[in-house]
Each structure stands twice: as structure tokens, then as C-alpha cells.
Amino acid sequence: MTNFLNWIENKFMPPLAKLAEQKHLKAVRDGVISTLSLIIIGCFFLVIGNPPIQSWADAIAPYVNQITIPFRITTGLMSLYAAYGMGYSLAKSYKLDGVSGGVLSLATFLMLTIPLNVDASLPEGEGIGWVLPMGNLGGSGMFSAILAMIFAVEVLRFFKEKKMMITMPEQVPESVARSFEALIPGAFVIIVVWVIRVLLGFDINSMLMSIFSPLNNILGNNLIGVLLPVVLITLLWAAGVHGVSVIGSIVRPMWLVMLEANGQALIDGAQPNELPYIAPEQFYQWLVWIGGSGATLSLCALLLFAKSAYLKQVGRFSIVPALFNINEPLIFGTPIVMNPILAIPFVLAPTVTTTISYFAVKFGIVNGFSVNAPWTLPAPVGAFLSASNDWKAAALVIINIILAGIIYYPFVKVYDKKMLEEENAQEQGTEEGETVTV
Amino acid sequence: MDVLMVCSGGMSSAIVVKAIKKEADKQGIDMNIKAVGSGSVEDELKDGQYDLLLVAPQVKHQFDTFASYAKENNVPIEKVEPMGYTPIGAPKTLNLIKKYK
Numbered sequence: 001m002t003n004f005l006n007w008i009e010n011k012f013m014p015p016l017a018k019l020a021e022q023k024h025l026k027a028v029r030d031g032v033i034s035t036l037s038l039i040i041i042g043c044f045f046l047v048i049g050n051p052p053i054q055s056w057a058d059a060i061a062p063y064v065n066q067i068t069i070p071f072r073i074t075t076g077l078m079s080l081y082a083a084y085g086m087g088y089s090l091a092k093s094y095k096l097d098g099v100s101g102g103v104l105s106l107a108t109f110l111m112l113t114i115p116l117n118v119d120a121s122l123p124e125g126e127g128i129g130w131v132l133p134m135g136n137l138g139g140s141g142m143f144s145a146i147l148a149m150i151f152a153v154e155v156l157r158f159f160k161e162k163k164m165m166i167t168m169p170e171q172v173p174e175s176v177a178r179s180f181e182a183l184i185p186g187a188f189v190i191i192v193v194w195v196i197r198v199l200l201g202f203d204i205n206s207m208l209m210s211i212f213s214p215l216n217n218i219l220g221n222n223l224i225g226v227l228l229p230v231v232l233i234t235l236l237w238a239a240g241v242h243g244v245s246v247i248g249s250i251v252r253p254m255w256l257v258m259l260e261a262n263g264q265a266l267i268d269g270a271q272p273n274e275l276p277y278i279a280p281e282q283f284y285q286w287l288v289w290i291g292g293s294g295a296t297l298s299l300c301a302l303l304l305f306a307k308s309a310y311l312k313q314v315g316r317f318s319i320v321p322a323l324f325n326i327n328e329p330l331i332f333g334t335p336i337v338m339n340p341i342l343a344i345p346f347v348l349a350p351t352v353t354t355t356i357s358y359f360a361v362k363f364g365i366v367n368g369f370s371v372n373a374p375w376t377l378p379a380p381v382g383a384f385l386s387a388s389n390d391w392k393a394a395a396l397v398i399i400n401i402i403l404a405g406i407i408y409y410p411f412v413k414v415y416d417k418k419m420l421e422e423e424n425a426q427e428q429g430t431e432e433g434e435t436v437t438v
Numbered sequence: 439m440d441v442l443m444v445c446s447g448g449m450s451s452a453i454v455v456k457a458i459k460k461e462a463d464k465q466g467i468d469m470n471i472k473a474v475g476s477g478s479v480e481d482e483l484k485d486g487q488y489d490l491l492l493v494a495p496q497v498k499h500q501f502d503t504f505a506s507y508a509k510e511n512n513v514p515i516e517k518v519e520p521m522g523y524t525p526i527g528a529p530k531t532l533n534l535i536k537k538y539k
Binding site for chain 2: 013014017018020021030033237240241242244245246313314317321326327328329331332333335337376
């Protein structure tokens with residue numbers, strides 16, 4: 001087991017961590033993170049639009065479209081915001097002007113979407129001006145946004161390196177000079193996308209969706225695909241690396257696509273327990289990572305009753321953060337990192353609770369997840385809000401806490417005994433005894 | 439002295455930072471310490487005047503990135519040991535900080 005943990009730290013983690021730190025993926029991560037607060041706000045209106053009590057739901061039914069407009073404009077247009085954020089971040093990482101990169105990335109992304117009026121999808125004379133279909137600007141446009149962002153900023157960088165740009169004399173203010181710098185690469189980018197999308201009529205959006213939707217289906221609806229991030233994240237944590245930060249960098253765009261698809265389905269009238277995807281990030285956040293990665297709230301509760309003075313103390317200082325899903329003090333204090341005894345339940349418990357939760361959502365016993373609630377909420381509350389106000393989701397959280405506790409129990413017993421023996425040996429070894437400071 | 443600690447979201451480091459500050463006060467050391475998430479560490483280093491950047495153990499895979507930010511701002515950088523990243527590990531991390539005083 002120790003060998004295995006060493007292998008994880010030395011062989012398995014570095015390439016994954018390197019991938020997560022790759023410039024383009026990092027830009028995707030930072031860009032996507034910049035949209036999260038908007039998505040949380042938008043989802044709040046989804047909660048209001050889907051009240052838990054039928055009579056309330058009936059009462060607001062005529063106004064649902066008005067109530068969910070903030071959702072449509074925030075979460076429903078997430079790729080729009082992400083395109084800017086990602087472009088900004090990638091340009092910054094190349095030491096280019098962030099705003100120029102963001103704006104060009106956004107324009108490139110929008111160029112991929114043709115206004116509906118062009119091909120007579122909309123009758124003329126409606127007096128509504130030109131209309132962009134919002135469907136491509138939400139989650140389903142995420143991959144187009146990523147591609148557009150990479151293309152736009154890479155061209156910007158290439159032109160800058162080759163000095164193919166209009167340089168202004170030094171007297172010109174810097175902000176003006178910068179906007180001229182982006183002129184030639186910007187024109188190049190827009191013309192290329194215009195030729196591909198408009199003249200050749202090649203629909204990049206639908207091509208990318210046809211590539212990525214099978215992948216989304218595996219990660220979102222297939223048991224193996226749903227378990228994969230759980231195992232990878234807990235293994236990385238067992239080697240001491242923030243698993244969600246690494247794996248999330250890679251998978252989060254897909255999780256967000258799933259979340260948005262679920263939210264859209266809901267406002268389009270789908271039953272809350274029949275949403276398209278089982279496992280957007282919120283599925284893990286609320287049903288599996290209870291108390292933090294590794295379902296450590298259960299472990300923390302067990303440590304409170306440990307015989308070892310040290311473990312008891314770790315349990316005490318970790319329990320309050322654990323209620324808000326922060327578990328680093330526990331992970332590094334116990335420690336779980338590189339600890340062959342506790343690494344086993346740390347991987348095993350979430351694997352079991354994921355499997356059970358998967359079937360609970362799949363069979364419609366518990367609602368699907370469509371709301372991005374702040375991750376520091378206590379899990380039953382977060383689960384309730386995130387699964388369209390479903391009390392059964394909160395009940396499943398309690399069941400999962402108990403289950404994880406049962407899985408952790410024998411391992412905690414063994415580790416507690418070992419620690420206690422060490423503590424006793426230490427006390428006998430030193431005359432005055434090692435004092436543990438609080 | 440002013441110390442900055444970076445973790446993933448700035449949440450767990452806030453807990454650790456609090457414990458370190460408490461320990462420093464106990465030992466009578468004049469020190470300000472602040473926690474940030476990995477997304478805002480670059481700007482924080484640029485805007486603030488820091489004497490040391492501490493990297494939380496769970497983001498050690500990003501160490502090279504942080505090191506490049508630190509170098510740009512001439513701030514020394516150190517990794518926090520796993521066992522130093524807990525409330526009871528605070529004295530250990532404080533000893534690390536004291537080296538830069």
C-alpha cells in the first residue's frame with residue numbers, strides 16, 4: 001500500500017498535475033471560474049421558479065418565464081462570459097493585453113453563431129432587429145468558446161511575436177496603442193472565422209457537440225464514467241494534492257455543460273427527477289464530498305471518539321470546517337496523505353456512496369442536480385437546494401454520511417490503536433512526557 | 439513582516455493563517471499574514487508588499503507557477519509541510535516564517 005501511494009505521488013500525479021497546469025487548460029479553468037458567481041446567482045432564480053410545494057408552484061406558474069430570466073441571461077449564456085474570461089486569462093499568461101485577448105476571443109466565439117434572420121429562420125418585419133440564438137451561447141457552446149478562445153489568442157500571440165502589427169509612436173497613450181496592436185491579428189481572426197462559418201457554412205458548434213456529447217454522456221450518465229473522477233480525485237488527495245483542483249480543471253467545462261442542460265430542461269418543463277444528466281459537479285459536491293473530498297465528515301465524527309489524544313484533537317479542530325466542506329486541516333492533520341491505513345476508506349467510502357447516489361438519481365428516487373449552490377453550505381442544505389428543493393436528496397446525504405462512517409470505522413479503529421500505542425510508548429520514553437499543545 | 443499564503447480557494451489557508459497569527463501573537467512576533475486562492479495570488483503579490491509567499495501542500499503541483507510569480511516580485515517562496523498545515527501545526531510553520539524575518 002505504501003508502495004502504491006509512492007507510485008501515485010511520483011508517477012501518476014505529476015503528468016495529471018502538469019496537464020492541469022497546461023496554459024490553455026489553465027485559461028479554461030480561470031475563465032470558467034470567473035463565471036461561477038454569475039451561475040450561482042442565476043441558479044438562485046431556478047430555485048425560486050421551482051418551489052417545493054405544489055400550491056406555490058401553481059401560484060407562480062404564469063410568471064415562471066419572467067422569474068427565470070436571470071437564469072437564462074447568466075447560466076443560459078455562460079459560454080459568452082467564459083469566452084471573455086478564458087481569452088483574458090490566456091492572453092495574460094502570454095504577457096499580452098488581457099482585455100484585447102478577452103474581447104477578441106468573445107468576438108470569435110460570437111462569429112461562430114449566425115443570427116437567425118440571415119437564413120430566414122425568422123420572418124422579416126418582426127421589428128425585433130437581428131436575433132442570435134441563445135441556445136449556442138450557453139453550456140452547449142462551451143467547446144466552441146474554448147476553441148474560439150485558443151484560436152483568437154494564439155493568433156494574437158503569433159502576430160505579436162512576428163511583429164506583424166501596427167505600432168504606434170511612443171507619444172500615443174498606451175491604451176490606444178494596444179487597441180491598434182490588436183487590429184491586424186483581430187482582422188485575420190474574424191475573416192478566417194467568417195469564411196469558415198458564413199461562406200463555407202461549416203457549423204463548428206454542432207461538429208464540436210457531436211464530438212463531445214458522447215463524452216458528456218459517459219461522464220454524466222455512465223456508472224464507470226461517474227466513478228472515474230471520484231477515484232482519481234481521492235487518489236490524488238491521498239498523495240497530498242488537491243484532487244478537485246487538478247481533475248476539476250480538466251472536467252469542469254463538461255460538468256457545467258451538464259448543469260446548464262439540466263437547468264434548461266427544468267425550465268422547459270422536464271420533471272425534476274428526469275433531467276438529462278446524473279452527474280454534474282453538484283452531484284459529487286452534495287452527495288459524495290460531504291465534509292470535503294473523501295466524504296470526511298464521517299471520518300471527522302469518528303475521530304471525535306478516538307482514544308488517541310492526538311486524533312481526538314484533530315477531530316475537534318476539524319469538525320467545524322468539515323460542516324462547511326473544508327477538510328484540509330483533517331487531511332493533513334490525521335494525516336490521510338500517504339497514510340496506507342486511512343487511504344483505503346478515503347477512496348472506498350466515496351466510491352460506494354457515489355454508486356448508491358448514482359442509482360438513486362438514475363431511478364428518479366432523488367431529483368437530478370440543476371442548481372449551483374455555494375459549496376460551503378452544509379451538505380443537506382446544499383443537496384436540498386441543488387436538487388430542485390428535494391428533501392429526499394437531503395435524506396440521501398444523511399444515509400451517505402452513515403454509510404461512509406461504517407466504511408471508515410474499522411480503519412479508524414486500527415489507526416487509533418496504532419496512534420494510541422505510539423503515544424503510550426512516547427510517554428513512557430520521555431521522563432516528562434510529550435505535551436500536546438492546543 | 440507580511441506573509442502571504444496560497445491554497446486552492448483561499449478557504450483552508452484562512453483557517454491555517456488564523457492559527458499561525460494566534461501563535462505569532464503568543465510569541466510576541468509582529469506579523470501580518472493573509473490567505474489567498476491560487477487564482478488571485480499573482481495580483482496580490484503585485485499589489486501588496488510581501489516578505490514571504492507560503493504554498494499550501496495540496497497545491498504543491500502548482501509550485502513552479504507560484505515560484506515564477508514570486509520571482510517577478512522578488513518575494514521568497516516556501517512550501518508548507520503537510521503536518522504544518524493544521525491548527526496544531528502552526529508553531530512548525532511559524533518557525534519556517536521566522537527564518538525570513
